[in-house]
Amino acid sequence: MSFPAEQLARHPKFLASLRFLSETLRNRYDNGPRIARMLASHQRWLLSQSAYALHLEHDPERPRSGLTVVALRDLITHYRIASRNTVLSFIEELLTYRFLELAPGPARRPRRYVPTETTYSGMFGWYLANLAALDLIDDGGRAAALVASPALLDLAQPRMARTCLAADLWREPPESVGLFLWTESGGLVVDYIMSRLDLDGEAGDRIDIGHVDARALAAHFMISRTHLQRILRKSANRGDVGWYEAKKTQMWISRNFLDQYCGWQAIKFAAVDEAFTWAQSASRG
Numbered sequence: 001m002s003f004p005a006e007q008l009a010r011h012p013k014f015l016a017s018l019r020f021l022s023e024t025l026r027n028r029y030d031n032g033p034r035i036a037r038m039l040a041s042h043q044r045w046l047l048s049q050s051a052y053a054l055h056l057e058h059d060p061e062r063p064r065s066g067l068t069v070v071a072l073r074d075l076i077t078h079y080r081i082a083s084r085n086t087v088l089s090f091i092e093e094l095l096t097y098r099f100l101e102l103a104p105g106p107a108r109r110p111r112r113y114v115p116t117e118t119t120y121s122g123m124f125g126w127y128l129a130n131l132a133a134l135d136l137i138d139d140g141g142r143a144a145a146l147v148a149s150p151a152l153l154d155l156a157q158p159r160m161a162r163t164c165l166a167a168d169l170w171r172e173p174p175e176s177v178g179l180f181l182w183t184e185s186g187g188l189v190v191d192y193i194m195s196r197l198d199l200d201g202e203a204g205d206r207i208d209i210g211h212v213d214a215r216a217l218a219a220h221f222m223i224s225r226t227h228l229q230r231i232l233r234k235s236a237n238r239g240d241v242g243w244y245e246a247k248k249t250q251m252w253i254s255r256n257f258l259d260q261y262c263g264w265q266a267i268k269f270a271a272v273d274e275a276f277t278w279a280q281s282a283s284r285g
Contacts, residue, residue, distance in 0.1 A: 002273040003137070009266035013137045015199055015258075018265060021133040022194035028125060029188060033222065034097060035122040040188045040221075042173060042181035046081045047072075047090050050165065051100075052123055053158035055115055066103070068110040079165055094119075127153055127160075130272045142276055155279035156272075163271040170267045174260040176240045180231060185223045189231070190261070192217065193241075193253060206242070207258055209251040 008014055029036035039045045051072055058066030065071075073087045082090075091113070094100040099119045103112040115123070124146075131142035146152055164170045173181050180186035198208040214232065218225040235241045240257035244250040 002277040003134070003270055005263075005266040005270040008137070008269050009263045011137055014262060014266070015197065017133040017136045017269075018262065019194055019197050019199065020136055021129055022191040024129040024132070025126075025191045026188075026195050028122075028129070029191075029221075032118075032122070035099065035118060036188070037185065038094075038099065038122070039126065040185045041183060042178070042187065043082055043086075044090075045187065046079075046165065046171065047076065047087070048123075049157070049161040050075050050081075051091075051094075052115065052119070053161035055113070056154050056158045058112070063108065064110065066112045067100075067114070068112050070110045075165070079171060081171065123157065124150065124153055127157060127272065127276075130269065131276060134269060134273050142273075145280065146276070149283065152276065152279045152283060155282055156275040159278060160271045160275035163275065164268055167267055167271070169264065170271075173264050176235070176238060176257050177261050177264055179235055179238070179240075183227070183231060185221050186231065188221045189217070189228065192221075193251075194261070197258075205255045206252040207255065209253060211249050212251040213249065 003011075025036070029040075037044070038048045051067055054071050054075065055067040069088060069091055072091065073084050076082050076087050077084060091100065095113075098116055100113045101116055103114045128143055128146055131146055134140060135142050172178070177190070180190045193209055196209045196212075198210070214228055215225055218228045221228075232241060235257075236243075239254055241251060241253050244252065
């Protein structure tokens with residue numbers, strides 16, 4: 001039985017699960033920043049997951065199936081996630097950094113692309129981390145099951161991706177969250193913030209994040225310090241983040257921001273969980 005989003009968002013262990021995932025994704029960035037940046041903004045997350053799903057849905061009996069520029073463009077523009085030019089630029093970037101390559105076999109139109117081993121490892125690690133975070137909530141064995149049967153990813157990921165694409169509330173994060181996630185590398189910043197949650201002191205209206213060095217943070221994530229400060233200032237003006245003193249080093253986030261982020265993340269967690277449960281049943285069947 002998988003968790004519905006509403007139950008996840010209210011679960012007393014969900015915050016610890018979310019912090020664990022954020023810490024895991026931060027470590028993945030340290031080990032492979034270029035691939036991690038593919039999921040570092042919400043638009044890139046949607047593009048990456050959609051592209052991978054199309055690849056896995058390839059059917060040799062349907063020559064036009066799989067990951068092509070046309071297929072990704074049609075899927076992305078249907079949900080108004082990005083423009084056609086953005087889709088084309090995204091594919092070209094993946095080819096440049098060797099996250100994609102042409103599918104083997106005779107050249108056909110439209111050209112079909114397949115992920116490289118680097119991309120497969122990145123997607124497998126991302127899904128595994130999400131399953132491990134879910135396991136923290138109910139002491140489940142999802143992550144171990146995926147490690148034992150890696151082919152389950154081929155069934156679960158497309159279902160999860162399409163569920164998230166179809167969910168208006170996932171595609172359009174709350175304004176307080178979207179302020180970060182619609183910007184380049186904003187997801188990395190939010191993961192950093194969530195990984196530093198003080199769970200022992202999170203009962204009030206302000207949740208302590210501790211010392212935050214904006215200069216060092218911008219350098220680590222390879223983003224402009226001015227860009228990062230602009231985002232934080234806009235968030236502070238909304239009352240979503242703030243500092244305990246004038247030097248702006250000891251940071252807090254508001255209860256409202258945390259609740260909205262949890263509710264939004266719960267949608268994705270529920271999709272990951274439901275798709276994996278379905279994949280296990282389908283593989284047994």
